[in-house]
Structures are given as structure tokens and as C-alpha cells.
Amino acid sequence: MLKYIGKRLLAMIPVVLGxxxxxxxxxxxxxxxxxxTILGEQASVEQVEALREEMGLNDPIIVQYLRYxxxxxxxxxxxxxQSRIDVSTEIWSRFPNTxxxxxxxxxxxxxxxxxxxxxxxxxxxxxFDSFSMFIAIIGISCPTFWFGxxxxxxxxxxxxxxxxxxxxxxxxGIILPALTLGFNSMAAMARVTRSSMLEVIRQDYIRTARxxxxxxxxxxxxxxxxxxxxxxxxxIGLRIGGLLAGAVICETVFAWPGIGRLLVQSIQSxxxxxxxxxxxxxxxxxxxxxxxxxxxxxxxxxxxxSQYQ
Amino acid sequence: MENSDFRQRSMFAETWKRxxxxxxAMIGLVIVVILFLLALFAGVIFDYDTDVIGxxxxxxxxxxxxxxxxxxDEMGRDLLARIIYGSRASLFISFAAVCLAAVxxxxxxxxxxxxxxxxxxxxxxxxDMLLAIPETLFAITLVAxxxxxxxxxxxxxxxxxxxxxxxxxxxxxxxxxxxxxxEAARAIGxxxxxxxxxxxxxxxxxxxxxxxxxxxxxxxxxxxxxxxxGLGVAPPKPEWGALLSSSRSYMxxxxxxxxxxxxxxxxxxxxxxxxxxGLRDALDPRLR
Numbered sequence: 001m002l003k004y005i006g007k008r009l010l011a012m013i014p015v016v017l018g019x020x021x022x023x024x025x026x027x028x029x030x031x032x033x034x035x036x037t038i039l040g041e042q043a044s045v046e047q048v049e050a051l052r053e054e055m056g057l058n059d060p061i062i063v064q065y066l067r068y069x070x071x072x073x074x075x076x077x078x079x080x081x082q083s084r085i086d087v088s089t090e091i092w093s094r095f096p097n098t099x100x101x102x103x104x105x106x107x108x109x110x111x112x113x114x115x116x117x118x119x120x121x122x123x124x125x126x127x128f129d130s131f132s133m134f135i136a137i138i139g140i141s142c143p144t145f146w147f148g149x150x151x152x153x154x155x156x157x158x159x160x161x162x163x164x165x166x167x168x169x170x171x172x173g174i175i176l177p178a179l180t181l182g183f184n185s186m187a188a189m190a191r192v193t194r195s196s197m198l199e200v201i202r203q204d205y206i207r208t209a210r211x212x213x214x215x216x217x218x219x220x221x222x223x224x225x226x227x228x229x230x231x232x233x234x235x236i237g238l239r240i241g242g243l244l245a246g247a248v249i250c251e252t253v254f255a256w257p258g259i260g261r262l263l264v265q266s267i268q269s270x271x272x273x274x275x276x277x278x279x280x281x282x283x284x285x286x287x288x289x290x291x292x293x294x295x296x297x298x299x300x301x302x303x304x305x306s307q308y309q
Numbered sequence: 310m311e312n313s314d315f316r317q318r319s320m321f322a323e324t325w326k327r328x329x330x331x332x333x334a335m336i337g338l339v340i341v342v343i344l345f346l347l348a349l350f351a352g353v354i355f356d357y358d359t360d361v362i363g364x365x366x367x368x369x370x371x372x373x374x375x376x377x378x379x380x381x382d383e384m385g386r387d388l389l390a391r392i393i394y395g396s397r398a399s400l401f402i403s404f405a406a407v408c409l410a411a412v413x414x415x416x417x418x419x420x421x422x423x424x425x426x427x428x429x430x431x432x433x434x435x436x437d438m439l440l441a442i443p444e445t446l447f448a449i450t451l452v453a454x455x456x457x458x459x460x461x462x463x464x465x466x467x468x469x470x471x472x473x474x475x476x477x478x479x480x481x482x483x484x485x486x487x488x489x490x491x492e493a494a495r496a497i498g499x500x501x502x503x504x505x506x507x508x509x510x511x512x513x514x515x516x517x518x519x520x521x522x523x524x525x526x527x528x529x530x531x532x533x534x535x536x537x538x539g540l541g542v543a544p545p546k547p548e549w550g551a552l553l554s555s556s557r558s559y560m561x562x563x564x565x566x567x568x569x570x571x572x573x574x575x576x577x578x579x580x581x582x583x584x585x586x587g588l589r590d591a592l593d594p595r596l597r
Contacts, residue, residue, distance in 0.1 A: 018438035141578035146571035245443035
């Protein structure tokens with residue numbers, strides 16, 4: 001098992017390198033001279049040229065990229081154009097907030113989606129089934145930011161139950177942003193759980209279990225649910241990636257001080273090193289989540305586990 | 310001789326017959342068609358210069374009424390007109406992007422699936438990398454570098470959709486490649502391009518069609534998200550996400566400004582999803 005995880009971690013390296021290369025090349029297409037941006041309009045041509053030389057902007061792009069990667073491996077994301085402080089300090093001070101938001105959001109979505117999907121499948125073609133699937137299709141069709149705005153309107157502005165913008169350190173403050181972020185994934189998970197449960201329930205071993213007199217509750221919880229979990233875990237993995245991207249929008253709606261908002265602010269102020277850093281962090285998280293999901297398969301499905309032993 | 314009962318119906322007619330039985334899918338289809346017609350004939354119903362971008366200071370922030378069914382915004386522009394014109398941006402950009410992605414993705418997917426080997430490995434590693442950047446983030450990156458324009462948006466959204474189509478077609482082609490009708494085609498000396506175009510692709514069209522519908526839905530959501538962040542379609546051009554973004558300042562007193570554009574997005578995505586789900590069920594060979 002450890003060997004497998006190690007192998008997957010190694011396989012992640014070229015992907016992450018490729019991603020950084022793609023993102024680096026795209027960002028270098030940005031018009032405007034970084035040195036000019038830093039020094040301002042008043043600076044002389046000589047000053048700009050000196051800074052360009054100092055920053056290594058006159059080197060070929062591949063050299064610049066390799067230097068960037070080399071620094072990245074030492075935890076150095078470069079220096080922010082505006083505040084002149086380390087990008088890594090800026091990113092790491094906000095990173096926990098994004099992680100907190102994403103974790104609570106995934107928790108909410110899993111906790112709501114699994115029972116919804118399982119009960120909908122068990123009680124197929126009842127009112128509960130149609131109702132929960134209606135909620136689910138609304139959930140996948142609803143834009144994150146609009147759902148967030150509606151939640152703010154109803155629960156923060158009118159009912160005054162929760163604060164309007166995210167207060168990072170209170171439980172009350174995280175509920176609306178996390179619900180907003182998790183709603184979409186919740187809906188997708190509930191749909192997949194239902195359809196995979198429906199498929200599993202028709203299998204012979206479920207009939208066998210019923211025939212030998214296992215209670216309905218145990219048939220569902222011990223025989224059906226574990227087998228129905230594989231497609232669900234795939235979707236959870238895929239959705240957590242979407243969650244990270246959704247965080248960019250959700251953090252903007254709720255003024256949540258995470259890296260998603262940092263990214264949007266940096267784009268608006270043309271702060272390339274920060275943009276680059278944020279996107280690379282997001283991509284690494286995404287790859288890591290995919291790895292965790294693959295490892296989770298092995299825990300859920302003994303057939304997969306046996307392949308790696 | 311009367312043999313109409315035995316005549317094989319085309320895949321298209323067969324699918325249509327099954328799709329017609331699915332109520333959700335039919336509702337979805339009807340709404341999508343209506344939206345298309347509205348977007349197409351928006352110019353007949355409203356005048357772009359006076360209704361959509363023309364400012365009218367006598368009618369600022371009016372509640373919904375007979376004259377303005379969805380109310381007016383902070384510059385006195387009719388919200389209904391702006392929403393209908395906004396659908397043009399969303400539909401055009403998403404269709405252009407997904408069409409481009411489908412063509413390019415299917416091309417590389419077919420090559421990858423048919424030839425296998427080193428070509429396959431290279432194409433798959435590139436798609437792995439593209440898939441490691443979530444769609445919204447990739448679009449944000451490209452827009453951040455190149456600035457906001459319709460063209461940048463189309464390219465960005467197309468590139469992030471390519472890997473999905475590429476993988477989809479690769480797996481269908483791989484299952485087709487070994488089958489007997491391909492072997493037969495090769496035995497009679499058909500060219501590789503003929504085999505791929507005439508014998509393999511028509512059998513792969515079903516999953517591509519389903520993915521196409523679902524991708525359009527996701528792409529419209531992404532476009533509106535980007536516009537909401539100020540990275541998509543720029544004002545005063547109307548776009549659903551941008552309408553929502555500018556409604557935020559008036560959200561407390563003028564809730565209708567927030568509710569209607571959101572409902573427009575949701576109805577569109579909902580109908581596309583219903584249609585996509587219906588198509589998937591109708592085209593699923595296991596359910597035939």
C-alpha cells in the first residue's frame with residue numbers, strides 16, 4: 001500500500017511540473033513590463049532596464065521558468081509586485097482559511113448527500129425520492145454565487161441569523177459560505193449515490209441477504225451501501241476539485257480572506273507572481289485530492305486493494 | 310412485399326422515440342429551444358441601443374410592472390431586455406467553446422484510441438496536465454494574462470473542455486477498434502482515415518452528444534461565474550453573471566435585480582441538464 005502511495009506521489013511530479021509550465025507560459029504572455037509596473041511611470045528607462053536585469057527578465061523564458069521552479073522547491077514563490085513582501089507569506093497566511101472553508105463545505109455536502117441519495121434509492125418512486133432528486137437537480141443547476149447571494153438575502157439580511165460576510169473564526173460565520181460552496185457538490189453526490197444504490201440493490205447478493213433473513217436495515221447499511229460507495233467516492237474526489245475552483249467565487253461573495261479572493265484581487269491589480277502562486281497551490285491541492293481519492297478506493301474496494309499487495 | 314414492420318429504424322428515430330417518453334427531457338428541450346429563439350430574435354423584440362444599453366434616468370430602479378416585467382436597473386435599463394440579450398453572450402460563447410473543444414478533443418481522442426502506443430501516451434499525459442487545472446481556474450489564468458475578450462473566453466473554455474472529449478472518444482474508439490466490422494473494413498483495404506471517419510466515429514456519437522449538452526451547461530455556469538468576478542463579459546454589454554455582480558450593491562432594497570438574472574441562469578442550466586440526462590438514458594444501449 002505504501003509503495004502504491006509512493007508511486008502515485010512520484011507520478012504526480014511530472015503532472016505538477018507540467019501544470020506550472022503551462023500556467024507560467026500563459027502568465028508570461030501578459031502584456032506590460034513587470035519592472036515598469038513595480039517602478040511606476042516616473043522611472044527612467046535605465047532604472048527599468050537595471051531592474052529587468054536584476055529580476056532576470058532578460059533571460060529566455062525557459063531559464064526564467066527553471067529559476068522559478070528552483071525557487072519554488074525552496075518554498076520561494078517570488079515577491080509580490082505591490083506589497084513587496086514574499087508571495088509565500090501572503091499565500092500561507094490565507095491558505096488555512098480556504099482549507100477550512102473547503103473542509104467544512106465538503107463535510108456538509110457529504111453528510112447531507114449520502115443519506116439523501118441512499119434513502120431516495122431505497123424509497124424509489126416515492127415522494128421523498130422525487131423531492132430529493134428535485135433538490136439535487138436544482139443544486140447542480142444553480143450558480144454558486146447566486147445561491148450565496150440568495151442565502152445572504154434570506155438568512156443574513158432579512159432573518160439576521162448569520163453575519164453578511166464571512167467571519168473566519170466563528171462557527172456562525174462559516175455556515176453560509178460553506179453551505180454555498182457545498183450545495184453544488186452535495187447535489188452531484190446525492191444523484192450519483194442514488195443511481196449507484198439502485199444498481200446495487202438489484203444485485204443477487206442483496207437478494208441472498210434478504211432471503212437468509214437479514215433485516216432491511218442491515219441489508220442496506222452493510223451489504224448495499226459499501227458496494228455503492230465507489231462511484232460516490234469518485235464524484236466526491238471530482239467535486240472537491242470543483243470545490244477549490246468554486247472557492248474563488250464563494251470567497252468573493254462572502255469577502256472570505258482565503259487564497260481564492262487573493263487570486264481575484266491579484267488579477268485585478270495585475271500582480272502576476274501572486275496569481276501564479278495561487279493557481280499553482282490550487283493545482284497541487286487538486287492533484288493531492290485525486291491521489292487521496294485513489295487511495296480511498298483501495299480502502300473501500302478490497303478487489304483494488306489486493307492489486308497493490 | 311410489405312416489410313415496413315421489419316425495416317430497421319435509424320438510431321436517430323429510435324432515440325427520438327425514447328426521448329419523447331421522458332417528460333423532464335422534453336420540458337428541457339422545449340425551454341432550450343425557446344431560449345434559442347429568444348436569443349436569436351432578441352433584436353426584433355428589443356432595440357439594443359435604447360432598451361439594453363441606453364440609460365434612462367426617469368425610470369431608475371423601478372419595481373417590476375407591466376411596462377418593465379422584471380423592473381429596471383440602476384441606470385433605468387429594462388432588466389428583461391438585458392437578460393434576453395445576456396443569453397446571447399452566454400449561448401454564443403458556450404456553443405463556440407464547446408464545439409471547438411468537441412472537434413479538437415475528438416480528433417486527438419480518435420488518434421489516441423486508434424493508434425495507441427507512444428502517441429497515446431503523449432496525448433494522455435497532456436490531458437492529465439490540463440485536467441489537473443480546474444476549468445474555472447484555467448479560464449481565470451488565461452483571462453488574467455490576455456485580458457477579457459470574447460475570443461479569450463472561447464479559447465480558455467475550449468481548452469479546458471478538450472481533455473474531457475479527448476478521453477471520452479479515446480475510450481469509445483478503443484472498444485470499437487477490436488470489433489469485427491473494423492477488421493472487415495481493414496481487410497477490404499479501407500484507408501485509416503476512412504476507417505476512423507466512416508466506421509468508428511458514427512458509433513461514438515452518442516456519448517459525445519450527451520457530453521456536449523452537459524458541457525454547454527457547465528460552460529454557461531463558468532462564464533457567468535467569470536463575469537461575476539469581473540473577468541468575463543465586460544459591461545455595458547449584458548451578461549447574466551455581470552448583471553448579478555452589479556445587482557449586489559442594490560440587493561437589500563431591490564431584490565428583483567438579484568433574483569431574475571439568477572433564475573434565468575438556473576432555468577437554462579436546469580433545462581440543459583434535464584435534456585442531457587434524458588439523452589443519456591435514451592442513448593444508453595443497456596436500456597434498449
